[in-house]
Structure formats: structure tokens, C-alpha cells
Amino acid sequence: MFISRSHQHFNDELSMVTDDDHEINQAQEHLQQCCQELKNMDTQCRCPALKKMVMQDCGRQGEEAQRMLGKARYIPRMCNIQPTQCSF
Structure with a gap:
């Protein structure tokens, strides 16, 4: 949910500067x-689960999937858990 929401909101430049x-x-x-x-x-x-979630749950492919995987790669770091970054 976090990846999907941030992807939707940060695709729109105006929403990047929103203070909602x-x-x-x-x-x-x-x-x-x-x-x-x-x-x-x-x-x-953890990393295989993040990758599976992006590829299956979101049903995304190609460039969009790569962008979402790029965001998902750093979620462990944001959570302060190991591994700090996924390599997929």
C-alpha cells in the first residue's frame, strides 16, 4: 500500500509539494x-517479499514496475531494519 500510494502521489509534481x-x-x-x-x-x-508484492500485487510491468522496485528497494532502510537495501 505504501509503495502504491507514494507512486501515485509522487508521479504528480504538484502533489510533491502539497502540505496536505x-x-x-x-x-x-x-x-x-x-x-x-x-x-x-x-x-x-524481506527483499523477496517486497519484490513479489510489487510484481504480483500491483500488476505492473516494464518501466513502471522498475520505478516501483526502485522505491521498494529502500523500504528496509526507511524501516531501520536489515538488509538496509534490497538488490533487485
Whole structure:
């Protein structure tokens, strides 16, 4: 959810400079939920799970999938968990 939402909002340049507190709070909640789910997984399963989520759940392909994978790659760092970056 966090990746999908941030992808939707950050595609639009105007939304990158928005100060809509509701949008920011929602993004933080989604990130916290994502972090909690990742923390509940074995360390070696985190990156494969992120990749699978992007490729399957979002149904994206090609350039769009690559952009979303690029964002997903750094989620462990944002969650302050290991590995700090995924290599996919």
C-alpha cells in the first residue's frame, strides 16, 4: 500500500509539494504497517517479499514496475531494519 500510494502521489509534481496533512499521515501509517510486516519476517525473506508484492500485487510491468522496485528497494532502510537495501 505504501509503495502504491507514494507512486501515485509522487508521479504528480504538484502533489510533491502539497502540505496536505491527511495525505502525509496516511503515508506514514502505511509505512509503519509495512515496516511492522517486514519486521515480522525472517531477514532473508524481506527483499523477496517486497519484490513479489510489487510484481504480483500491483500488476505492473516494464518501466513502471522498475520505478516501483526502485522505491521498494529502500523500504528496509526507511524501516531501520536489515538488509538496509534490497538488490533487485
